[in-house]
Amino acid sequence: MNFFDEAYEGTPPWDIGRPQGAFVQLVEKGTLGHNPILDVGCGTGENALFYAAKGYEVVGVDGAPRAIEKAKRKAAERRLKVTFLVHDALDLASLHRRFATVTDCGLFHTFDDEARVRYADQVWRALKPGGTYLMMVFSDEEPTDWGGPRRVSKPEIRAAFPPPKFRVRSIEDARFETHHHEDGGRAYLAAIERA
Numbered sequence: 001m002n003f004f005d006e007a008y009e010g011t012p013p014w015d016i017g018r019p020q021g022a023f024v025q026l027v028e029k030g031t032l033g034h035n036p037i038l039d040v041g042c043g044t045g046e047n048a049l050f051y052a053a054k055g056y057e058v059v060g061v062d063g064a065p066r067a068i069e070k071a072k073r074k075a076a077e078r079r080l081k082v083t084f085l086v087h088d089a090l091d092l093a094s095l096h097r098r099f100a101t102v103t104d105c106g107l108f109h110t111f112d113d114e115a116r117v118r119y120a121d122q123v124w125r126a127l128k129p130g131g132t133y134l135m136m137v138f139s140d141e142e143p144t145d146w147g148g149p150r151r152v153s154k155p156e157i158r159a160a161f162p163p164p165k166f167r168v169r170s171i172e173d174a175r176f177e178t179h180h181h182e183d184g185g186r187a188y189l190a191a192i193e194r195a
Contacts, residue, residue, distance in 0.1 A: 008044070008066035013148075013179045015043055019050035020105050022136055022174040022189050027054050031191075033101030033132045040089050040123075041107030045071030045082065051103075052080040059097070061087035090115060092122040099126055102133045106176065108160075109137040109149045116160050124165050127194035133161070135190045136174055142186040157190050167193045 008015070026032040027050070035057045039048040042060030044067050051058045052075075060082055062068055071084045087095065089107060102123055111119055123133050140153040154171050161168055169191040175184025 002063065004062075005064040005066050008064050008070065011179075014106055014176075015046075016177050016179065017046065019046045020136065020177055021184075022176075022187070023047050023103065023105060023134075024050065026134065027051065032056075032103075033134065035101075036097075036099050037101045037103060038092070038095075038097075038099040038126055039103045039105075040092070040126075041104060041110075042071060042084065043067045045074055045084060047103060047105055048082050048084070049074055049078060049080050052082045053078070059083045059085065059095070059099070061085050061089065061092075061095070063088055090118050090122055092126040095126065097126070098128045098131070100128050100131045102126055102131070104133065104135040106136060106138075106149070108135050109152050120160050120166070123161075124194055129194055131194045132169075133166075133190075133192040133194070135192065136176065136187050137190075138176060139173070139186045139188045142176075146180055148180070148185070152188065154188065157188065157192075161190075161192045164195055167195050169193055 037058045039060040042048045042062045048058045048060035065086050068086045075082050137152040140151045171190045174187040174189035176187040
């Protein structure tokens with residue numbers, strides 16, 4: 001059993017029972033992107049279910065079978081259509097589908113340097129040309145005294161998604177809502193285009 005699947009035996013700190021505010025704002029502003037959407041590292045599905053409730057066609061993938069079981073239950077209870085799959089984020093090409101938008105809320109910052117390179121390649125393969133990858137990670141400005149995942153700097157984001165394959169459109173300050181933080185952890189929300 002992997003760390004993440006074990007974490008979903010209970011309620012992990014990042015599973016807040018609602019969609020992340022930063023992604024809600026993207027939908028409300030009309031800047032989330034277009035159909036179809038792939039939500040990578042979807043966990044128990046709150047972001048994916050929110051997108052579906054707003055009329056988007058969504059596929060959610062996660063490597064933790066327990067998380068996907070919970071996501072499927074929520075979809076059935078809420079009568080929302082989302083395709084939830086247990087799937088390796090480092091092998092998105094095997095989905096044999098391209099997406100206009102890929103969202104990643106807290107997955108990228110779990111990877112080591114080698115996995116980051118593989119993951120970026122898989123995001124590129126999963127996106128349609130001109131498609132958008134929206135990623136939220138803990139920023140290097142978030143204190144490390146409480147532990148948590150690796151922090152990520154703006155230069156690291158740019159280095160992981162370089163031209164000519166990608167174009168980093170923006171990296172903005174955001175807040176990561178967790179059970180550890182009253183007002184959210186310091187994060188970056190990046191919008192990256194497949195060139």
